[in-house]
Amino acid sequence: MAGESTAAAEKPRRIVVMGVSGCGKTTIGDLVARALGVPFLDGDSLHPVENVAKMAAGTPLTDEDRWPWLATVGTELANAGDGGLVLACSALRRSYRDAIREKAPDTVFLHLHGSKEVLRERTEGRSGHFMPPALLDSQLATLEPLDADEAGFVVDIAVPVSEVVAEALAGIAAVAGSKAQAGISPAGTAGTQARQFDVDLQAAPFNLDDDAVAWVDSTIRGMSLEEKIGQLFINHNNDYSPEYLDGVLENYHVGGMRYRPGPSAAVQEHIRYAQSKTRIPLLVASNPEMGGAGSCDDGTFVSTHLQAGSHPDKSIARKMGQVAGVETAALGCNWAFAPIVDIHYNWRNTVISTRAFGNTPEIVVERAKEYFDGISESPTVCAIKHFPGDGVDERDQHVVTSYNTLGYAEWNSSYGHVYREMIGHGVQSIMVGHIGAPELTRHFRPGTEDRDILPATLAPELLQDLLRGELGFNGLILTDASQMVGLTQAKKRKDLVPATIAAGCDMFLFFRNPAEDFQYMLDGYKSGVISDQRLHDALRRILGLKASLGLHKKPGAELVPPAEALRLIGSEAHLAVAAEIADKTVTLIKDTAGNLPITPETHKRIRLYGISGGSDFTRADPLAYLDTVKEELEIAGFEVHLFKTAEQREAAGEAGVNFMSVISDEATGDYADKYDAAFVFACVLGFAQEAAIRIKWSSPMAAEIPWYVTEVPTVFVSLNQPNHLIDVPMVKTAINAHAGTREAIRATIQKIQGKSEFQGTFNENVFCDSFDTRL
Template sequence: MTFDPARAPFHLDPEAADWVRATLAGMNRRQKLAQLLNVLVRTDDDAELARLQELGLGSITRNPTRDPEGEAEIRAAFDAAAPAPLLVSADLEGSRMTQPGGTTLPNPLGLAAIDDLAATEAATAILARDGRANGVNWSFTPLLDVNAAFRSAIVGTRSFGSDPDRVRRHALQQIATFQSNGVAATAKHWPSEGYDDRDQHLVTTVNPLSVEAWEATFGRLYRDAIAAGVLGVMVGHIAFPAFVRAEGDEAGAFLPATISRHLIQTLLRERLGFEGLIVSDATSMGGLGQVMPRRDFLHRLLTAGNDVILFSPDPAQDIAWLEEAVEDGRLGMDRVEDAVSRQLALKARLGLHRGPLPPLPRDSEADAATARELHARVPTLVKDRDGLFPVSPASHRRVLIVTGGIVFPFVQDPIPFALPEMMRARGFEVTLHEKGTPFRPADHDLVLYLMGEESLLTRGHIHVDWWRMLGDFGAAMVRPWHDVPTAMISFGHPYYLYDAARMPAYVNAYATSEAMQQAVLDAITGVTPFTGTSPVDPFCGREDTRL
């Protein structure tokens, strides 16, 4: 079936549809191929920026580094050099993925702990406005993955939890709110993640469900997102062997969906009826690179059905390789033009054919007040066996904090927690345990283990590394709660009880931001109540973790 921009999800009027066709007709082959690449633009060097701009790219992902006016000039230069307006993409997820100059908000798992669609709507509207202030018009959210494998470091806090119904509610709310604020939403990671505890950044992961079980969970989620008008779908480096085998292709059973025509064209396009824009996940990831060299998989991304190739590390080389594939017949121009047409349709759907989108009005004070209210509703009291909370300087003045700091994949060294200083400001005497020094919990009135690992890219797995945290073989085996009140607080990964069974008090807060640390301090000291409800099973399906 020929692509028609007047149909769902774009619903373009005749003027906009004519613009799509006329713009496509005005491009030469190289310009069309350049439109298919999304480049992660990290550089601030003017010469390097100019080299990228002159390629005429269709979309970029950029974390702003200059002042707003300087960033607007960079985007304008990309626009001026290209035959079509620029899509600017980002992962609008909250927490440490907050846009520069934006308001810090709970991440998806934190919003799921609130489990109030009005809260998700309010948070998503702020995310959209903050993105628009930086030129973002395309978000790689929401996730339709589920927390089925508790060891998964990559799904974790980026998902809305383990209950498909809760995931559905909040994902559909995000889609509606993003798109009503002029930001195209993207459901990911097709055909969906959650049952493999490995990371697509490192290895092709596997969705092990039968076709029937997939239809009852992920199939339903994607069908509902498509019915709700989601404009984009991101395809993950995830194999779905049950479906591919049902199509009679044993050899392709464990290929990542990104290069599987069965999973994109047959399942997503034909059976689910999605006619929007399809973008691959990042093409530098090990889940794709382990299968074949970039030169070999590049054209296969397009022939499988992707319309945008995410994160080209060398776009000039990629364009040359795609031209080779066209020349020797591995890639047909009809597929290229179909992909470019869908991208142009998205741009017209956003109104970019009429000119750059202006920033949306923002009220920083009101947004900050909303963020404080939302953060206060996130902390989840999972376990308090001995009735420890609330604590105060009067009852637990001397506090020993044990932590490895906040781990963030884009910085090399752990980030220190702000919570110790926050506690000192409230009258607590706080001591930070130094790795490798004698561990003397009995000298204190309270021991707090602070964990700071949100979903991590390329981490593999998240667990309590007692030896690394304490720096001593003997100290790693000490469990102080028989002598001193003890609690573990997770600002991220919600499953540490698996490694800390019988921890008498345990709190999940899902995000490492300073705003969340403040909210947790208010909760553990009784300033605010614990109201979060767990969107996952923090006990990991075990009985011993409940003791």
């Protein structure tokens, strides 16, 4: 890292461990002091007798009580000299910290942050201390988080003590490094500009040896300016022809590529050709969020993220990662845009409703680590997404800028906790979402107006001050897709392209127009928007990631496996994994009328309805899954009567039909005489075309809407979204099968008949904050 020796020589020696009562200042402070080899002092021991008596009586101290004490605290720190000192002190207000800095200007503040619930539990469990738990609310109201110009950082206490200490020591080292890199003395402050953090290629997550670092640096020295600019881009490959690839590589010198799924043989051959034609090996990315299915047409769909979080068995996520790694590596991919570490807090959010492991940080961290460990068994690096975190807003940043509106403290204990854990676990890269974070921005840039809040992709305070600084991320940062309106609405294209790199991103995902975007980036460098330091650092991270994969050691012909490796894709072994997971995760959300089991012996004649939400950009038949449902029901012994909409009947040549006539035909008094039960299978996909997704019926007052729940037992099955009960609260039996695969459909039908047990779990989002969905 640039300035590494200076940082080491100027390691912070005066540390104040701050926070409200119960956060662990004494415990953590003592352990940090031991690790640094300096003395520890509890600041409470410096209170005069009068202050101690007041606090023991439950009387809050006034500022007049505190000033002399704070001066004493500062003096103790200043008198520590070169030996250094770690001191525990609440230091809740900015003015209190300023008072300490008056005596010891180079003090670094370590803020131990915890949720109110965690803090209350800890204070109530303490004895022999003069801070009664009743004063916790008062302290939380008083607490003023660290400002951007204060030397310090935050550590979440909702993890084991050993992890808190490790994060604290990493934060202390980061503060030292940032001061050295910024060219300021230990007694200085960082100011309001974003700090620049140069990469350390021999530290995690790169862990390069001297030879690999030498390759990185010599390769950069041998590049032309155009080659350096090209390395910043990840191309979206829409064409498999050699001529297309020649143009991309010769004209734009891209550092990476990502593929739309296609036949595995075609994808592999395309990657092989690309690697053989490039001077610098390529990062080849895929989207294996569900196993191998996101990388080629014949890849194995193992499970969604939500599905992997819907059973107590955490190894489901590991198996998903293992299959994803094996199948994508067989193609020649080496970079996974996964796992997703968003938290599904808002049930209306359908961007990540099935793409998040769950609605709590704990389940997300647990399953994301499992996925990461599974895919890491293959020669693959990961890009977790979407920093600073999706799942609060209900909108889709593909079509509009969305926002994570959590306050700084709440973000730290939720999304911040997730990112700290994954960074500590070794994740190599992070994809930044086109998601604004107003309160986080204002924490680092007080007074920022609403109109000046930018998506994280363009926000140096989020990428540098927060992600690199407070969270200590040393890896590679890439943007999300640059065509997404969450980014494009923020600035003119010629400005936003270089602004992403200047803000702290290292790679730019997808050209809109290759010639234009390449020139915009080049112009941004020549005009000084992208500094020499920022360009050089981004290039070292890009090539460092390639070297961490060993790409620099392999001839181009060996960067892609032979064609025989494709036999692993969609293999019987992988399909068996998918079937096992489907069986475990089919979830019974409710059966309040006791409709189940339903068997061919008890309910032979089934009226089958399909709900799709309409066709999307893939142009695939949105109701094709119904053929599989019908086939599996008939295999089970049911007699299936498939409902068809007016549009379907017209397409089949029926004349004189309209939605009113269909309603009249369907909703007749003899419905229960014709059918013994009704099954509704919904596979509503929707992606990047609307800001929110709900059921869209085929017509006004459509005949497929479950009006028939009062006539026959009705079972509603979702093959994707978990939030459908808001639109079908009248159904008494609801199941989430998570996927439209044959394995998931077969497992669901088995469970409807009572031939196997429902094992899946669900979170409260399924009830959509409405009482009637539970009935």
